[in-house]
Amino acid sequence: MRARSRLRKRSQGGQAIVLFTLMVSTVLIPITGLAIDGGRGYLVRLKLSSAVDGGALAAARLLGTGSNATVQLANAKATAAQFVAANFPSNFFGANLVGTPYVCVDPGTDNTDPCNVGNGKSVATYKMRTVLVRASAAMPTLFMRILGMPTSTVASSGLASRRDVRVILVMDRSTSMQKFYTGINQTPPSIQDTALKFVNGFSGSGDLGGRDEVGLVVFGGSGIVAYPPRDITKDYTVYTNFTPPDNNFKLSGNIPKYITDLKSGSNTGTAEALYLAYMTLRADAATNTDLSTKLNVIVLFTDGLPNGVTAFANDPTFLTPNDMMNSSSGCTDLGKGSWATSPLVNKAASGNTNMIGWFAQWDSFKNRASAAHGLFPPMMAYAYTASGSYTGKGDDIDAYMQNGGADSPSAGINQMTPASTCGSTMNGSMASFPDRDIYGNYTKLGLAPAVGGAKPPLAPGGQDLYTLGDLYSNPTQCGGSTYQPTLTTNGCQIGLASWQAAAHQAWKIWNQIIWDKSSRTNKVDPAANQSQPVIFTIGFNHSSDGISEAPDMKLLQMIANDPASPVSFSNRVKGQAFQAKDPNAVDNAFSQITSQILRLSQ
Numbered sequence: 001m002r003a004r005s006r007l008r009k010r011s012q013g014g015q016a017i018v019l020f021t022l023m024v025s026t027v028l029i030p031i032t033g034l035a036i037d038g039g040r041g042y043l044v045r046l047k048l049s050s051a052v053d054g055g056a057l058a059a060a061r062l063l064g065t066g067s068n069a070t071v072q073l074a075n076a077k078a079t080a081a082q083f084v085a086a087n088f089p090s091n092f093f094g095a096n097l098v099g100t101p102y103v104c105v106d107p108g109t110d111n112t113d114p115c116n117v118g119n120g121k122s123v124a125t126y127k128m129r130t131v132l133v134r135a136s137a138a139m140p141t142l143f144m145r146i147l148g149m150p151t152s153t154v155a156s157s158g159l160a161s162r163r164d165v166r167v168i169l170v171m172d173r174s175t176s177m178q179k180f181y182t183g184i185n186q187t188p189p190s191i192q193d194t195a196l197k198f199v200n201g202f203s204g205s206g207d208l209g210g211r212d213e214v215g216l217v218v219f220g221g222s223g224i225v226a227y228p229p230r231d232i233t234k235d236y237t238v239y240t241n242f243t244p245p246d247n248n249f250k251l252s253g254n255i256p257k258y259i260t261d262l263k264s265g266s267n268t269g270t271a272e273a274l275y276l277a278y279m280t281l282r283a284d285a286a287t288n289t290d291l292s293t294k295l296n297v298i299v300l301f302t303d304g305l306p307n308g309v310t311a312f313a314n315d316p317t318f319l320t321p322n323d324m325m326n327s328s329s330g331c332t333d334l335g336k337g338s339w340a341t342s343p344l345v346n347k348a349a350s351g352n353t354n355m356i357g358w359f360a361q362w363d364s365f366k367n368r369a370s371a372a373h374g375l376f377p378p379m380m381a382y383a384y385t386a387s388g389s390y391t392g393k394g395d396d397i398d399a400y401m402q403n404g405g406a407d408s409p410s411a412g413i414n415q416m417t418p419a420s421t422c423g424s425t426m427n428g429s430m431a432s433f434p435d436r437d438i439y440g441n442y443t444k445l446g447l448a449p450a451v452g453g454a455k456p457p458l459a460p461g462g463q464d465l466y467t468l469g470d471l472y473s474n475p476t477q478c479g480g481s482t483y484q485p486t487l488t489t490n491g492c493q494i495g496l497a498s499w500q501a502a503a504h505q506a507w508k509i510w511n512q513i514i515w516d517k518s519s520r521t522n523k524v525d526p527a528a529n530q531s532q533p534v535i536f537t538i539g540f541n542h543s544s545d546g547i548s549e550a551p552d553m554k555l556l557q558m559i560a561n562d563p564a565s566p567v568s569f570s571n572r573v574k575g576q577a578f579q580a581k582d583p584n585a586v587d588n589a590f591s592q593i594t595s596q597i598l599r600l601s602q
Contacts, residue, residue: 036142040093040094040139040142041139041152041154043093044092044093044095044137044139044154045154045156047087047088047092048088048135048136048137048154048155048156049156049158050087051083051084051087051088051135051156052084052101052133052134052135052156052157052158053158053160054083054084054087054158055079055080055081055082055083055084055087055101055103055133055135055158056080056131056132056133056158056159056160057158057160058079058080058083059075059076059077059079059080059083059103059105059131059133059160060076060129060130060131060160060161060162061162062075062076062079073105073107076103076105076131077103077105080101080103080131080133081100081101081103084097084101084133084135085097085101088135088137092137093139094139094140095137095138095139095140095154096137096138097135097136097137098135098136098137098138098153099136101133101134101135102132102133102134102135103131103132103133104131104132105129105130105131105132106128106129106130106132107129107293108128108129108130108293115130115132116132117130117132117159128161128162128163128295129161129162129163129164129293130159130160130161131159131160131161131162132157132158132159133157133158133159134155134156134157135155135156135157136153136154136155136156137153137154137155138151138152138153139151139152139153139154163294163295163597164211164212164290164293164294164295165202165212165213165294165295165296165297165597166212166213166214166244166245166281166291166294166295166296166297166531167202167212167213167214167215167245167296167297167298167299167597168214168215168216168217168245168277168278168280168281168297168298168299169195169198169199169214169215169216169217169255169299169301170217170218170219170223170273170274170277170298170299170300170301170302171195171216171217171218171219171259171262171301172219172220172268172270172273172300172301172302172303172304172540173218173219173220173262173263173264173265173266173404174220174221174264174265174266174267174268174303174304175220175264175265175266175267175404175405176264176303176304176542176547176548176549177191177264177303177548178263178264178265178404178547179542179545179547180264180303180540180542180583181262181263181264181404183260184196184259184260188583188584189583189584189587190583191301191540191583191586192259192260192262193587194583194586194587194590195259195301195590196256196259196260197587197590198299198590198591198593198594199214199216199249199250199255199256199259200250201594202214202249203247204247204248204249204250204251205247205248205250205251206250207250210247211247212247213244213245213246213247213249213294214227214245214249214255215227215228215244215245215249215277215280215281216249216255216258216259217273217276217277217280218258218262218400218401219268219269219270219272219273219276220264220265220266220267220268220269220404220405220407220408221266221267221268221269221308221358221360221376221407221408222266222269222272222308222310222358222376222377222378222379222380222407223269223272223273223275223276223378223379223380224276224379224380224397224400224407225242225243225276225280225380226255226258226397226400226401227245227249227254227255227258227397228243228244228245228246228280229393229394229395229397230243230380230394230397231392231393231394232345232346232380232381232382232383232392232393233345233392233393234342234345235342235343235344235345235517236276236279236344236380236381237343237344237438237439237515237517238517239279239514239515239516239517240286242279242280242283243280243283244280244281244282244283244284244288245280245281257398258397258398258401261398261401261402262401262404263401263402263403263404264404265403265404265405265406265408266404266405266407266408267307267308267358267360267361267362267408268302268304268305268306268307268308268360268498269306269308269309269310269358269360269498270300270302270306270308270498270501270502271306271309271310271437271439271441271498271501271502271504271505272308272309272310272358272378272437272439273300274298274300274502274505274506274509274559275439275441275505275515276380277298277300278298278505278508278509278514278533279514281296281298281531281533282296282525282527282530282531282533285525285527285528285529285530285531286527286528286529287528287529288529289528289529290529291529291530291531292529292530292531292532294531295534295597296531296532296533296534297533297534297535297536297597298509298533298534298535298536299535299536299537299538299590299593300535300536300537300538300556300559300560301537301538301540301586302537302538302539302540302551302556303539303540303541303542303548303551304548304549304551305365305471305477305495305498305499305549305551305552305555306495306498306499306501306502306555307360307361307365307494307495307498308358308359308360308498309358309359309360309433309434309437309443309497309498309501310356310357310358310378310437310438310439311324311356311357311358311359311374311375311433311434311437311438312337312343312354312355312356312434312438313325313331313337313355313356313357313375313434314331314333314334314335314336314337314353314354314355315337315339315434315438316335316337316338316339317339317520318434323431323432323434324430324431324432324433324434325355325422325429325430325431326429326430326431328429329422329426329429329430330418330422330429331355331422331429332418332422333353333354333355334355336353337353337354337355338352338353338354339517339520341354343356343438343517344356344378344380344381344438345381346377346381346382346413355375355413356375356378356381356413356438357374357375357376357377357378357413358374358375358376358378358407359372359373359374359375359376359426359430359494360372360373360374360494360498361373361491361494361495363491364491364549365471365477365478365491365492365495365549366476366477366478366479366491366492370489370490370491370494371426371488371489372426372430372433372488372489372494373426374426375413375426376407376408376413377407377413378407379400379406379407382407382413383396384396384399384400384403384406430488431486431488432485432486432488433485433486433488433493433494433497435447435485436448436501437501439505439515440508440515440520440521440522441500441501441502441504441505441508441515442500442501442504443485443497443498443500443501444483444485444497444500445464445465445466445500445503445504446464448504448522449521449522451508451511451513451522451523451524452511452513452523452524454511456503456504456507456569457507457567457568457569458567459566459567460566460567464482464483465500465503465558465567466483466496466499466500466503468554468558468566468567469499469552469554469555470550470552470553470554470555471492471495471496471499471552471555472496472499477492477495477549478492478495478496479492481493481496483496483497483500485497499552499555502555502559503555503558503559506535506558506559506569507569508522509533509535510535510561510569510570510572511524511569511570512524512525512530512531512532513525532572532573534573534574534575534597535559535560535561535575536560536575536576536577536578536593536596536597537556537557537559537560537562537575537576537577537578538556538577538578538579538580538586538589538590538593539551539552539553539556539577539578539579539580540580540586541553541579541580541581542581542582544581551579553577553579554566556577556579557577559577560574560575560576560577561573561574561575562574562575562576562577563576564577565577576592576593576596578592578593
């Protein structure tokens with residue numbers, strides 16, 4: 001019995017040795033090999049991932065480099081491949097790249113996804129130049145070859161995007177901004193410091209890439225295209241007379257100088273400023289095939305409420321020659337206006353008799369005896385001539401920047417004669433606000449004809465759009481007063497007319513609608529290359545200091561087509577409205593806008 005027990009033990013011990021041997025060869029070695037080779041593969045994958053991510057970012061940064069799209073594409077692909085090769089060393093843990101990295105570039109001309117970065121799902125690639133880089137590396141195994149796996153292949157992909165942008169910055173320099181336009185390099189930063197920081201965040205000539213384009217519109221009671229400089233010999237009611245922004249905006253004599261020298265004064269002609277911004281943005285839309293690949297943006301900075309309108313007081317298309325001005329006003333040029341001449345060129349320069357200028361309220365919106373003052377000379381049509389000799393072809397821009405109230409001299413425009421009755425205060429000589437400003441923006445939105453089958457929206461309850469605004473509802477402003485265009489000596493009514501004109505111009509921008517001088521109608525933009533701009537707004541609410549009335553954030557939301565807006569101006573895309581209570585908050589708003597319109601992300 002004992003002998004049999006020893007035999008059984010010997011037999012079991014032999015079986016254990018066999019099982020252990022089998023386990024070593026089939027389990028332990030593979031597990032150990034998998035751990036070692038898997039760890040090596042993980043390190044190789046990390047290195048490869050870093051290389052392809054860097055390759056995608058490097059290519060994205062250079063997407064704007066090159067004379068045309070073909071060159072840009074070649075640059076991007078070559079740069080990505082070179083970066084991956086340079087950052088994944090040969091024989092890294094024995095691994096080497098397999099072939100040439102795959103590089104796909106989506107030019108962002110439409111919403112398709114040719115690089116499949118959305119993995120078959122909806123992905124926002126429109127106007128976003130996207131680079132996708134994929135690469136693989138083969139690594140010889142140390143242990144797994146025992147199981148017939150002599151090599152292991154790892155793969156990784158990287159994704160980066162770069163937006164080429166065209167931006168028009170629209171700066172309010174009304175009198176209430178005087179405290180904040182104090183020059184540059186201030187502590188705390190001035191609004192000028194903040195604006196320059198924003199502008200310098202884009203890639204202009206001399207920068208890497210250098211394909212971003214920036215323009216500048218400055219406005220008080222009237223607006224001016226400061227960069228690229230306007231030319232007063234041109235009629236800016238004609239949309240083809242504008243010059244597009246360019247990439248030379250950072251040069252010392254251009255936007256940096258104009259912002260540095262900016263002084264406040266005058267009123268708030270928001271509608272004209274938006275019109276000038278859009279016309280500048282889409283100035284070369286008929287010929288620039290690259291326009292649709294850029295992200296086109298208008299950024300409106302303002303600290304107050306619209307309170308001014310640029311009007312054609314003796315517009316011959318009015319129902320009667322005296323539709324805007326009283327026949328008893330004594331204005332000598334009533335009934336003598338003409339669209340056949342250049343309307344937005346001053347009388348002294350052209351000899352025409354068109355009474356074109358801007359008017360505004362100069363007191364509280366609640367003051368029911370705050371008459372409309374005007375007509376004053378639009379900066380787009382009149383050279384600054386207080387001192388020196390100016391041709392008006394851009395060499396007076398800086399003079400305007402340094403003199404905030406230069407567009408509102410007491411004498412008014414040439415045509416407002418005699419001054420005793422038809423002068424700068426108009427002395428009650430305005431019979432009614434015009435139905436539209438000189439750019440086709442209706443001061444009573446309900447009268448605006450449909451364009452392309454569309455009209456500006458009404459309030460959700462069917463009321464006029466202005467009833468959604470803070471200006472209308474605020475008890476310290478209009479306090480619920482309805483719009484009555486014949487109450488021309490009522491500050492609230494001037495504000496409501498200006499409010500509606502600004503809202504109409506913003507709606508036209510969102511819907512690609514322009515004013516056509518030849519037919520005197522608004523029409524769908526006929527340009528071959530649509531800019532389809534996005535609008536961002538910053539409402540600088542420093543009203544607690546007693547200098548300014550609070551901006552109407554409801555209006556600024558509408559202008560920006562913000563998701564929080566009470567109505568939508570477009571289903572195409574959304575902008576955003578920001579409210580800022582101090583210069584630091586303004587700086588933060590500009591920074592947030594920059595992150596949205598100039599995105600370089602993995």
